[in-house]
Amino acid sequence: MPASNERALEKAKTIPCDALILDLEDAVAPDAKPAAREAACAAAASGEYGRRTVTIRVNGIGTEWHDADLEAAAQAGPAAVVVPKVGSADEVRTLVAKLEAAGAPDHTVLWAMVETPRAILGALAIATASERLGAFVMGTNDLVKELYAEHVPGRAPILPSLHTALLAGRAAGIAVLDGVHNDVKDTDGFLAECRQGRELGFDGKTLIHPGQVEGANAAFAPSEQAVEDARGLIQAFEDGQGSGVVTHNGRMVEQLHVDSARRTLAIHEAIAALG
Structure with a gap:
């Protein structure tokens, strides 16, 4: 959910999902990022989202907003801080140290987005770098881009990468969440991708529209x-x-x-x- 959109943050209180990622990165324009940061942190600290797991996705390492995002998110104390394009075990350890230095409570863990060839090749080292790492989130759009691959039904170009990340996550005992399906109007394609993700062994799927929640819930819940x-x-x-x-x-x-x-x-x- 774009943290710059007040209506989206309000609507999120009623969506029957397991978790929310309040986004400060791709969904937020550069000039709106400071206000989005404030809104996301206020939402995460509000206690108004019921049993939903509330997380904040910060801007990536090396961007001008990253350090301020990470510090503010740590102090807000969400269930997790989601960091895009984590590429190494050293980056995980640095991120965890910064969260702890900023005063993140014990319940705030790190979710690492895995979306580059470097991350896939180092997946096991990343997954085992810190006990404070709670999940992998697959960044399938960026992975397709980085591989010069194409988005095709069945996702054959990235299946080896998805499986590698799953193996690493299972070896480390962390959750692994499948990436998004871009075409919100392609219901059949989305549902097929949900079934595939469940069959592969993912713990859940990240979504970009409330209309996708029902299908994902059905696919990942036991019949x-x-x-x-x-x-x-x-x-x-x-x-x-x-x-x-x-x-x-x-x-x-x-x-x-x-x-x-x-x-x-x-x-x-x-x-x-x-x-």
């Missing part, structure tokens, strides 16, 4: 059938412990299946709690 199957599988495993091979609906059940089922139920319960 009623999946929840029912998860409960049945866990029950079968618990009932059959000590009896040798356990089966559920004709399939052998092992601990790894139980772990996946419990994750499904945890996601379902977290979504229910948001409601």
